[in-house]
Amino acid sequence: MSAHADVLIIGAGPAGLNAALAAAPSGARIVLLDDNPWPGGQIWRAGPQASVPAQAQRLREHVGALNNVQHHPQTRVIAATGPRQLLVEDAERGWLIDYDTLILCTGARELLLPFPGWTLPGVTGAGGLQALVKGGLPVRDQRVVIAGSGPLLLASAATARHNGAQVVGVAEQATRGAVAGFAAQLPRWPNKLLQAFGLFDRHYRTDSHVVEALGTERLEGVRLRQHGKLVELACERLACGFGLIPNSQLGQALGCTLHGQALAVDAWQATSEPGLFAAGECTGFGGSELALVEGTIAGLAAVGDRQGAARHWPQRARWQGFAKALNHAFALAPQLKQLARPDTLVCRCEDVPYSKLAGQRDWREAKLSSRCGMGACQGRVCGAAAQHLFGWQPSAPRPPFSPARIETLLCLDDTPPA
Amino acid sequence: MPELTLDGRALRVAEGTSVAAALALAGDGCTRTSVSGQRRAPLCGMGICQECRVSIDGRRRLACQTLCRDGMQVETRA
Amino acid sequence: MTQGLAADVIVVGAGIIGAACAQALARRGLDVLVLDAGLPGATAAGMGHLLVLDDNPAELALSQYSLQRWRDIARNLPEGCAYRSNGTLWLAANAEEMAVAEHKHANLRAHGVICQLVGAPRLCEREPLLREGLEGGLLIEDDGILYAPATARWMLDQPRIRQRQARVAEVDGARVRLDDGQWLAATAVVLANGIQATELCPELPIQPKKGHLLITDRYPGQVTHTLVELGYVTSAHNASGPSAACNIQPRPTGQLFIGASRQFGTTDPQVEGWMLARMLKRATEYVPALAQLNAIRAWTGFRAASPDGLPLVGQHPQRPGLWLAVGHEGLGVTTAPATADLLVAQLFDEHPPLAAQAYLPQRFLGEPTHA
Numbered sequence: 101m102s103a104h105a106d107v108l109i110i111g112a113g114p115a116g117l118n119a120a121l122a123a124a125p126s127g128a129r130i131v132l133l134d135d136n137p138w139p140g141g142q143i144w145r146a147g148p149q150a151s152v153p154a155q156a157q158r159l160r161e162h163v164g165a166l167n168n169v170q171h172h173p174q175t176r177v178i179a180a181t182g183p184r185q186l187l188v189e190d191a192e193r194g195w196l197i198d199y200d201t202l203i204l205c206t207g208a209r210e211l212l213l214p215f216p217g218w219t220l221p222g223v224t225g226a227g228g229l230q231a232l233v234k235g236g237l238p239v240r241d242q243r244v245v246i247a248g249s250g251p252l253l254l255a256s257a258a259t260a261r262h263n264g265a266q267v268v269g270v271a272e273q274a275t276r277g278a279v280a281g282f283a284a285q286l287p288r289w290p291n292k293l294l295q296a297f298g299l300f301d302r303h304y305r306t307d308s309h310v311v312e313a314l315g316t317e318r319l320e321g322v323r324l325r326q327h328g329k330l331v332e333l334a335c336e337r338l339a340c341g342f343g344l345i346p347n348s349q350l351g352q353a354l355g356c357t358l359h360g361q362a363l364a365v366d367a368w369q370a371t372s373e374p375g376l377f378a379a380g381e382c383t384g385f386g387g388s389e390l391a392l393v394e395g396t397i398a399g400l401a402a403v404g405d406r407q408g409a410a411r412h413w414p415q416r417a418r419w420q421g422f423a424k425a426l427n428h429a430f431a432l433a434p435q436l437k438q439l440a441r442p443d444t445l446v447c448r449c450e451d452v453p454y455s456k457l458a459g460q461r462d463w464r465e466a467k468l469s470s471r472c473g474m475g476a477c478q479g480r481v482c483g484a485a486a487q488h489l490f491g492w493q494p495s496a497p498r499p500p501f502s503p504a505r506i507e508t509l510l511c512l513d514d515t516p517p518a
Numbered sequence: 519m520p521e522l523t524l525d526g527r528a529l530r531v532a533e534g535t536s537v538a539a540a541l542a543l544a545g546d547g548c549t550r551t552s553v554s555g556q557r558r559a560p561l562c563g564m565g566i567c568q569e570c571r572v573s574i575d576g577r578r579r580l581a582c583q584t585l586c587r588d589g590m591q592v593e594t595r596a
Numbered sequence: 597m598t599q600g601l602a603a604d605v606i607v608v609g610a611g612i613i614g615a616a617c618a619q620a621l622a623r624r625g626l627d628v629l630v631l632d633a634g635l636p637g638a639t640a641a642g643m644g645h646l647l648v649l650d651d652n653p654a655e656l657a658l659s660q661y662s663l664q665r666w667r668d669i670a671r672n673l674p675e676g677c678a679y680r681s682n683g684t685l686w687l688a689a690n691a692e693e694m695a696v697a698e699h700k701h702a703n704l705r706a707h708g709v710i711c712q713l714v715g716a717p718r719l720c721e722r723e724p725l726l727r728e729g730l731e732g733g734l735l736i737e738d739d740g741i742l743y744a745p746a747t748a749r750w751m752l753d754q755p756r757i758r759q760r761q762a763r764v765a766e767v768d769g770a771r772v773r774l775d776d777g778q779w780l781a782a783t784a785v786v787l788a789n790g791i792q793a794t795e796l797c798p799e800l801p802i803q804p805k806k807g808h809l810l811i812t813d814r815y816p817g818q819v820t821h822t823l824v825e826l827g828y829v830t831s832a833h834n835a836s837g838p839s840a841a842c843n844i845q846p847r848p849t850g851q852l853f854i855g856a857s858r859q860f861g862t863t864d865p866q867v868e869g870w871m872l873a874r875m876l877k878r879a880t881e882y883v884p885a886l887a888q889l890n891a892i893r894a895w896t897g898f899r900a901a902s903p904d905g906l907p908l909v910g911q912h913p914q915r916p917g918l919w920l921a922v923g924h925e926g927l928g929v930t931t932a933p934a935t936a937d938l939l940v941a942q943l944f945d946e947h948p949p950l951a952a953q954a955y956l957p958q959r960f961l962g963e964p965t966h967a
Contacts, residue, residue, distance in 0.1 A: 474893070516871075
């Protein structure tokens with residue numbers, strides 16, 4: 101089976117939803133593909149224990165009511181199969197989809213850095229815990245420590261607490277000065293100030309980072325370094341994330357130029373590839389408001405409404421300022437590169453310890469000699485960690501972009517291109 | 519309220535519950551045994567890390583991105 | 597080591613062939629410098645299948661001798677090299693292919709290779725995932741597998757071997773010029789860099805043959821033997837156009853390698869969807885249950901193919917001091933120990949362990965111009 105979209109949007113988070121909303125009045129046939137069970141991305145992830153803000157609810161309903169927008173949840177892109185065609189897969193089947201214009205709203209993932217004990221059951225990402233809790237993971241009466249960096253720590257703590265967890269510590273690696281400086285700028289973005297107050301947690305500590313997750317069969321506690329001093333907290337869950345990294349692999353595979361780790365875009369949210377736009381966190385981390393306005397601009401530009409798109413530039417500039425302040429405040433401290441011990445596993449798929457990687461020449465050599473990054477996640481976790489720890493450039497993405505049923509790959513046309 | 523089977527145990531969960539959450543509701547929340555024999559549980563919660571891959575109705579899928587459905591068979595040691 | 601020389605021997609290429617040659621030379625007491633450009637090579641891209649092939653007597657002699665050598669080497673191989681003697685099961689889909697199996701059986705038996713014909717009823721006992729209705733098969737019990745990159749590294753881990761990442765820009769007899777302009781001299785240079793050899797010796801009749809491979813997630817215990825369709829011999833090897841054949845190998849990790857494809861006239865390393873589809877279609881025709889397994893990675897590599905399918909092993913007839921160990925096509929891992937033994941015997945002017953004639957570079961490059 102093959103399908104066609106005038107505008108194909110990958111990712112139904114804030115950027116993708118707004119892109120669909122903006123493009124819809126043109127009458128274009130829009131297809132919205134998303135890996136998650138419901139639209140909303142990670143920030144507005146739905147589930148039995150999620151409280152989705154009214155704004156998000158309205159946006160979802162609005163997009164859901166558009167009859168020229170077709171939404172495919174739980175659907176992943178497996179391969180780029182030719183000019184303007186993708187192979188995709190859901191739980192049941194694989195199919196090819198052709199498009200005229202593509203908008204990548206593939207979001208970001210957490211940077212997860214290895215530290216002793218991080219493979220114990222009970223340790224998750226910070227956004228990871230939040231997503232799992234929204235999906236129904238029970239945390240009532242559990243002691244939870246949140247660690248790492250960025251505003252996501254407070255958001256994750258709030259979701260856990262809202263569902264009955266006892267948040268016994270929030271460890272932010274950034275300095276008090278950096279966080280205070282960032283907070284002082286928040287009045288420039290009043291919405292964000294409200295969010296920050298709502299999320300504030302009396303256990304929040306700056307200059308603090310995880311040293312070790314403690315436990316044998318599963319997590320029993322965590323050792324933190326707070327302002328230079330070691331402290332231990334007993335807990336059932338540790339949620340640890342070191343900021344976000346853009347999901348730029350698909351764009352990269354389609355030939356888009358990168359800017360740092362993110363997809364490079366121009367004022368129209370257009371990438372270096374003709375007919376290919378990108379919006380939201382795959383173009384750099386900036387929060388949901390920036391993603392929303394970028395999505396709008398991309399959606400309008402994708403259907404040729406440049407005038408309409410340009411009207412949103414001032415708004416985007418405003419949120420870009422916020423993104424800049426944020427990224428500056430939460431830059432990672434160098435000592436976070438020293439968390440892993442020689443026996444700490446870096447690659448969780450193939451169980452490759454740090455000692456097998458230190459001293460390798462590059463990512464390719466590390467892979468071949470240690471099997472690091474050769475497991476099911478294909479280096480999505482350890483490749484990003486290794487890039488942070490050793491400065492290795494990960495290899496260019498190849499199909500299948502994520503694990504795919506062989507049956508799905510059999511949907512590919514087996515005749516050579518003319 | 520879908521009812522599913524997790525490693526042979528029946529469990530009824532709230533509509534919209536992920537398989538990852540159901541495994542924690544039913545037991546220790548673990549999803550797989552690693553190459554060196556460690557038990558593992560979901561890490562990223564959003565379909566990236568592959569720690570939560572389990573067998574669902576005979577296919578290997580991600581527990582964190584899959585919603586519980588009536589009659590679903592989930593195996594963590596397959 | 598002679599004064600002023602970088603080493604007794606310089607080996608260009610740290611793949612399985614270069615590593616086996618370097619190891620054999622070092623064991624003879626020579627100081628060996630191995631130069632490798634760090635480019636993707638066939639050793640890392642291939643399946644690491646150790647198999648006897650008998651398309652012609654020279655191929656059989658080389659692969660059979662080399663497999664015996666691998667069995668000796670295997671006793672010392674660390675676990676990371678993932679050596680297993682799991683056997684190859686050649687699959688016949690019809691009576692015509694079964695006749696090929698019978699012929700192959702007779703030929704291999706006559707040469708002392710342990711193998712047995714497997715009838716249709718026994719086939720599914722040995723490999724329950726095979727589809728019904730196959731004609732039969734030929735099981736070659738002593739064939740095996742290994743993880744070639746780790747094995748090459750193990751071979752190079754010798755006191756007399758030094759390794760250096762460097763790109764060779766020019767060879768001139770027994771000396772090489774690196775791309776930074778530096779000249780390194782030795783008493784002999786061994787060229788063992790696969791398809792890159794033609795950049796240094798354009799006269800070598802070596803063509804890149806592109807191959808695709810795919811690997812699944814871990815599904816332990818599903819397949820035991822390396823499963824290869826007999827069409828592999830009748831079609832894939834001999835076709836001039838692009839072709840695919842069923843080749844499924846269980847890794848010790850529980851993963852399955854799925855191959856194989858052949859394409860000519862391209863050096864583009866991209867994974868091509870159409871070829872992947874063609875290859876997987878072929879594999880699922882033999883093992884339908886593969887369709888429900890998750891693939892986690894696909895990649896490509898280039899075999900260095902000579903016109904007659906046999907490697908070039910020996911001194912370059914017009915470039916004294918330059919020795920060739922190239923053109924192994926898909927059999928580099930299988931024939932690496934034999935190649936090393938042949939090369940060393942010629943370098944030391946000793947009686948080779950098997951007749952060297954069929955593999956001499958002279959067959960393409962002409963007779964020596966030097967005394």
